[in-house]
Amino acid sequence: MRYTQLRSFHAVATAGGFNAASDAVHITQPTLTAQVGALEEEYGVDLFIKRGRRRELTDTGRQLLAITSRLFAEEEEAVAFLEQSRELKTGRLSIGAVGPYHVTEMLAAFNRAYPGIELAVKLGNSHDVLADLLDYKSDIAVLAHIDEDDRLLTVPYRRHPVGVFVRTDHPLAKRKNIKIASLEGEPLIIRETGSTTRRAFEQALTKAKIRPRIVMEIGSREAIREAVIRGLGISYVSEAEFVPDPSLRLIPIGDAEIFTYAHVVILQKRETSRIIRAFLEVVRKTKLSNAK
Amino acid sequence: MRYTQLRSFHAVATAGGFNAASDAVHITQPTLTAQVGALEEEYGVDLFIKRGRRRELTDTGRQLLAITSRLFAEEEEAVAFLEQSRELKTGRLSIGAVGPYHVTEMLAAFNRAYPGIELAVKLGNSHDVLADLLDYKSDIAVLAHIDEDDRLLTVPYRRHPVGVFVRTDHPLAKRKNIKIASLEGEPLIIRETGSTTRRAFEQALTKAKIRPRIVMEIGSREAIREAVIRGLGISYVSEAEFVPDPSLRLIPIGDAEIFTYAHVVILQKRETSRIIRAFLEVVRKTKLSNAK
DNA sequence: TATATCGCATAGAATAAATCTATCTATTTC
C-alpha cells in the first residue's frame, strides 16, 4: 500500500508529468493520479502543485525524489543481480575433492564456461569431503570411490590406469610396459589403508596371485615418491597423479586392468540446483571431449 | 509482483527463518513461503537451502540480502521523511519581502515553532516579490501595499507609524512630538516614487495642506539617512525601519495618522498547504502577542 | 472568441495480487 505509491510518484516526478509517466511506465494516468494522491493524502504533504494545467514538484517532492531515486536504483540492482544469477554470471560453487589431480580439469572447464562464478576448492580425505557435501558445506564432491548412498547422486568422471614407478637405475626402468608378474618379490612401498589406489592395486595382485615384498607403508603420495627416489623400493600411482622426476620412471602395467576412478558426487536433493546442474553439464562435456 | 517477494525474502533472511519472519512482520508463514518460492522460481536461483527442517541462506541469498538491506533502508528513509514532513519537522519555505524590517520577526517566530523548516528569504521590490509569489517561486510574500487580486489572500500583519527624523542640532530635535504643521517649509528629503512610505506621507501632507520644501529625492533609506546626518535636510521613515544614530532623533507626528502597513500575502489556491497554514498561524499569534 | 487540445481528476468496474485458514510432511527433541 505504499510501495506502488512511491513508484508512481517516482515515475511522475521523473517523467515530468502524469501523462508522460503513463507512457513511460505503461500504467494509465488515472492510476498514477490516484497513487500520488493517496500518498499526499496519507502524509498530508504536497508533492506536486498545480501550475496551469500541469503539476510541478514542490520542494518536498524534490526531496522525496532524491530518496526514491536511490530506492529504485537499489531495486534495479536487486533485479539485475537476480538476472545475472539466473544466467550464472555470478555466484559461488564450493567443491570438495580428495586430491587436486582430478578436479583441476573440471574447474578449468567450468571457469571457462562460467567465468563469473567464484570457485572454492577444499581438499581433504574421502570421509571429510563426503561429510562436507552432506552438510551443505560444499556443493560438489570429487571422490575416487563411493559407497552406495540414497542421498547421493554419483556421476562417473574418468578412470586412470595405475602404473608402477621405479628409480632410473632399477632393472625395470628401461621397460616400456611390464606384466604384473614382474612384481613378484619386488620391494614395494604401499599407501595407507583406505587408499583407493592401494585397494585397486591389491585386488589386481591378489587376482594374479602375485606377492611383492612389502617394505614400507606410507600415508602420503609425496613421501612415497621421496622414498622411491632414495631407492627404498618401488611403488604404484595413478598415472594422473604421477609427478615426473629425472630419477623416476613410470611404467604402465600391460596385463592388468588397474584403475582409479574419479566420481563427481552431489546431493540427490540438490539435483535441481541450477548451478549444480551447470557444473554436471560441464563435467559431462569435458568427459566426452577427453574421451576422443 | 516483485516487491512483496523481495520484502518476504528480506524478512525471512533477516529473521532467520520463515516462522520467525512470520511473527516479525505479521504475515503468515505460507505467504512467505510462497513469495520466496516465487522469487526463486522466477529467477531460477536458490536463495535458501534445506538444512534439516530449516532453511538457510545460500551464497546467492546472502548477496541478495546485502542489496535488499539497502533497499529497505531507503524505503524507511522515504517513510521517515514523509512522516517528518507531515509534522513539519522538515521542509522549506520561501518568502519574498520588500524589506527585512517586517519579515524578521515573523521568521524568528516561525523558526522557534518549526525549527526543522529551512527558511529562504528573497528581498526585492514590490513587483518582483509579487511576481515570484504568483509564479510559485516563493510561498509567502510580505508586502506593504497590495492591490485587490482574486488570486491572492492577504493577511494584514501590522502597521507602523511614520515619523520624522532630524539631526540633533535641528530645532525640532528636542520635541517629543510634533504636529504635521511644523513641517511647513522644512527642507525635506523624500523617497523615490513608488515607495509606500512616501505615498502615505504625501497623502497626510496633502490632507493637512502642508508644503515642505523638497530638497532631494533619494531611492534608498540608507542614503537618505546619511544625507540627514550631513545636515542636508530632514526626512521621514517608518518607525520600525528607523536605525538609531547618536546624531539623529526620531520624532513621532502627533496629529496625523500616517502608517505603513505590512501584509502577509499568499496564493488563494495554496491556502490549504499545511506549511503555509502553519506560517499564517504563527503570524497570527505573533500579531496578537505583539498587540498587547 | 469559439473550438480543439492538453493535462489531469473522478467514478465505477474488472483484474490481479497478496494474504489467510486448514492441513500435511519432514525433522528434531524429549
Place this chain on the structure above:
DNA sequence: GAAATAGATAGATTTATTCTATGCGATATA
C-alpha cells in the same frame, strides 16, 4: 515413539492495483 518444530501445499478470501469511460479547466489554435 510421542510431541514439538519448521516449513510446504491447497484452496478460498480479501485487498490492491489497474483499467475504461468520462469530466473539467487551462492553453493553444483557427
